[in-house]
Amino acid sequence: MTTQQLTEQIHQKKSFLCIGLDVDLNKIPQHLLNTEDPIFEFNKAIIDATHDLAVAYKPNTAFYEAYGIKGWISLEKTIHYINEKHPEIFTIADAKRGDIGNTSSMYAKAFLEDLAFDSVTVAPYMGKDSVEPFLAVKDKFTILLALTSNEGAFDFQTKSVDGKELYKQVIETSKQWKNSENLMYVVGATKAEYFTEIRKIIPTSFLLVPGVGAQGGSLSEVCKYGMSENVGLLINSSRGIIYASQQQDFSEKAREEALKMQQEMEQILK
Amino acid sequence: MTTQQLTEQIHQKKSFLCIGLDVDLNKIPQHLLNTEDPIFEFNKAIIDATHDLAVAYKPNTAFYEAYGIKGWISLEKTIHYINEKHPEIFTIADAKRGDIGNTSSMYAKAFLEDLAFDSVTVAPYMGKDSVEPFLAVKDKFTILLALTSNEGAFDFQTKSVDGKELYKQVIETSKQWKNSENLMYVVGATKAEYFTEIRKIIPTSFLLVPGVGAQGGSLSEVCKYGMSENVGLLINSSRGIIYASQQQDFSEKAREEALKMQQEMEQILK
Known part of the structure; x- marks a missing residue:
């Protein structure tokens, strides 16, 4: 998938919900x-109920690995189901991987080629040669952790490195890497005031934004400071949608929550 | 396992080889x-041929995930085999995970409880609440990436954060976290001169040291600057041992390479 196709899907569905x-x-x-x-x-059931309201699905691998082989089978069936039934949807393996070069190549093979996700999240701590093997996969995206939505983001990410916050150093440095046009970034919604600064460095890159809803981030604030001319935002919601009900009606309730977000997004896109 | 048991094993086998x-x-x-x-x-075959020479085994999860469900089954069989046949051996899931709190808990469950590894490697970028769920598991260890052995280590890890290199900030900050006595650290052998500084911050913590051999690090240099009174080192070798031969004799050749390293270590321990 290309970012142009992603933006087209956003305008068709009037949604940038993940x-x-x-x-x-x-x-x-x-x-x-x-x-x-x-x-x-x-x-x-969640996918069947929401695929016209969402432009992306993001399974976090931890929740599958926690169930061992059974979990891995569920993950495989899930991505195959999305890719077959809804090939227009952007898929994200939220794996937060990263290792030395030859090892990162194995992860890139696992997620981007074999499982055929459109993208994978990657941690930046090990630097260039830990990320470039992911970037090398054609028509796929590497979503680098920049500024995460959790409390621990303030431990290192916002600390000043040579006069500039670490997350900004990560974004600026990564722009020099080979195939950097395949980069997107994770930026938490809980830190909306940071988006202005980030957009100065990467005006058009897509940002995957966790932290709206359960973690307290505001959709309108994020869009105000973070939206680019090609939209450039994927707003993630997990628990707020998928656990809207724990009864027989869970998928309808999930749709209701997704619809609320899509309608807010439609207003913003106008 | 406790670090005391690990040190006892090191003295019995006269080896700190992983x-x-x-x-x-x-x-x-x-x-x-x-x-x-x-x-x-x-x-x-590798385990059968080397278990008296090594104190730890470290499967890197990337190499298993690259083969999907089959790979995950191989990983499960491997860890079960080690835990059953050689329960004294320290096992490391080299997974380099790390996510927001509730998600890290799922990874901790997967690797430390269900698969029953003694330890797991974790990336520090997301800070305290991404690491503490691993530290909370009793009698298990979290091996935090500090200074890795690859070229990309110089992109961020050695950059100055408020006047101190990031990897030092990571080590110092992590000492404040809950259950920090369950921490070990990854420090690459390719940067032996850094061990002196690191030992000032963590005099006795165990360090997992990749980069000896194929990546060019020197065993004697690492020991000179990095060894503590409880030894405090696990020197990892992967390719140099397991791919010593690609013929029928691969396990004997692997044993020969492991024996060379064990003998060097025995000399150093004297």
């Missing part, structure tokens, strides 16, 4: 637990 | 490819 598929067996409706693959059945 | 089980199907002997689970058969 839904996080972070499935916890303790939180899904009881009746699904009797099925052969409860995680996949849950995801399938 | 063997990296980074299995690439393109590099293992041809005759194994006809078996049902080539990756596990390879690991089993």
Whole structure:
């Protein structure tokens, strides 16, 4: 997928919503637990109910690895289902990987080629040669952690490095890397006032924005400071949508929550 | 396992060698490819041939995820085999994970509880609440990336943050975190001159040291500057040992290479 195709999809659906598929067996409706693959059945129902309102789905790999081989099978079925039924949708493996060069190549193969996600999230701590193997995959995107939505973001990311915050150094440095046009960035919604500064460095790059909803970030604030001429934002919501109800009606309730966000986004896009 | 038990094992075996089980199907002997689970058969042979010379095994998860569900099964069989046959050996899931709190908890469950590794490597970029869920698991260790062995380590890790290199900030800050006694650190052998400074901050913490051998680091230099009174070092070698031969004799050749390192270590321990 290209960013142009992504922007087209955004304008068609009047939405830049990304839904996080972070499935916890303790939180899904009881009746699904009797099925052969409860995680996949849950995801399938959520996808069927929301695919016209969302432009991206983002399974976080932790929630699948926590169930071992069964979880890995559910992840594989989920991505295959999205890619077959809704090939226009942008898919994100939220894996936060990163390792020395030859090892990062293995992760890039796993997520971008074999599982055929459109993108994967990557941690920047190990620098250039840990990220470039992901960037080398054609027509795929590497979403680099810049400024995350959690409290711990203030431990290192906002600390001053040679007179500039670490997250800004990460963004600026990464622009020099090979195939940097394949970069997107994670920037948390809980820090909306930072978007202005970030847009000075990367005016048009897509930003994946967690932290709206459950974590307290404001959609309108993020859009005010972070939206670019090609929209350039993917706003993620996980728990607020997928766990809107834990009853039989979970997928309808998830749709209602997704619709609320899509309608807010439609207003903003006007 | 406790660090005391680890140190006892080191003195018994006269070795502080960690063997990296980074299995690439393109590099293992041809005759194994006809078996049902080539990756596990390879690991089993390496473990059988070297378990008296090594105190730790470290599978890097990338090499297993690259083979999808099959790879995950191989990883599970490998860790179960080590834990059953050689429960004294320290096991490291080299996963370099790290995410917001509730997500890191899922990773901690996956690696430290379900797969029952003794430890897992974690990236520090997302700060305190991304690491503490790992530290909370009793009698298990979190091996935090500090100064890695790759070229990209100079992109951010050695940059000055408020007058002190980032990797030092990471080490110092992490000492304040809850259950920080469960921390170990990754410090690359390629930067032996940094060990003196690191030992001033953490005199006795165990350091996992990649980069000896294939990446050019020197064992004697690392020990000179990095060894503590409880030894405090785990020296990792992956490719130099496991791919010593790609023929039928691969496990004997791996043993020969491991023996060379163990003998060097025995001299140093005297």
